[in-house]
Amino acid sequence: MKFLAPLAVTCALATTALAGVDDTLDQYILPGFDNFAKTTQALSTQATKTCRAKALRPAYQATYDAWMPVADLRLGPSETGALSVAFWPDSRGFTGRTLARLIAEKDPVAQDAEAYAEVSIAARGLLALERLLFDPDLADYRQGSYTCTLVTTIAADLDAQAHALARAWRNSYAGTLRSAGQPGNNTYLSENEALRALYTQILSSLDFTANQRLGRPMGSFERPRPARAEARRSGRSLRNAVMAAEAAHGLATALADWDLPETDAAMAKLHEAASHISDPAFQDVTDPQARLRVEVLQQAVHSLNEAIQVEIGARLGIAPGFNSQDGD
8 A cells, every 4th residue: 555655646647747748739839830830831922922021021920920839949859940940139140240241242042042041040030031021221122132032032941941840840759759758768768757848948938038038128227228129120029028928828738737827817917017018129118117017027927937837847846946947
């Protein structure tokens, strides 16, 4: 009888691990990458018809929206694959300088989408496209111009990346997560390891949103840095922060097969905090009252993080205060 209780706990954890991993993959991750690939295909198709910035902006926004539910995953194919989809933060301004060089030199690499995959990640993906579609100094290009060709090629390259990620997740890495603990799986030696890996992604995403998406443009009280806001040119800074938090909440809900009332309440408070922010690009953080509203949103992200740690981490045997950056 002494062995029955520990055995029951072990079986319960194993069952939770299997259900949580499968549900997270089937309900969230795999559909997320498939949807992203559909939107990049639509964007690339539209770019071949007309590359003009104004015409492409709606498809671009839809593509970025589709990216955000899976943007902060750094597992398997996304560990490096996500970097060239959305290169940010760009602390040294590599994107602007690389695009300027390509345009100034009329580099022929822009005429070949396959060759463009070898270009610096700073000139690929969503943030490179944002520069060309929304920066007033770059977006007024003509049909048939070099910049027009560059936009079309970046869109095609982004589409190729999206489909490669979707295939890699569905055909390979999903199986690695599902087979955790089975013979031959050297990535996850137990079922609970896979569950903990996904849990870590949730907390890492919320840390990134609080510290980077919100923290970078806020800077310090004496020196705010609005120009450092993510996707500010396309007015997505607030939207990205909220969508990233929604993605973390969605992953948490899929990962857990039990109710998460504190987590749900924290998400509702986060939406409330976001509703009071008037500038979607955080360009008004130089104003103390506007900055305070972003600070309140930042605290709401921290509160969501803490609620998930309490309601999910405790079930996994991970104490609140666990550092998601440790990779443990």
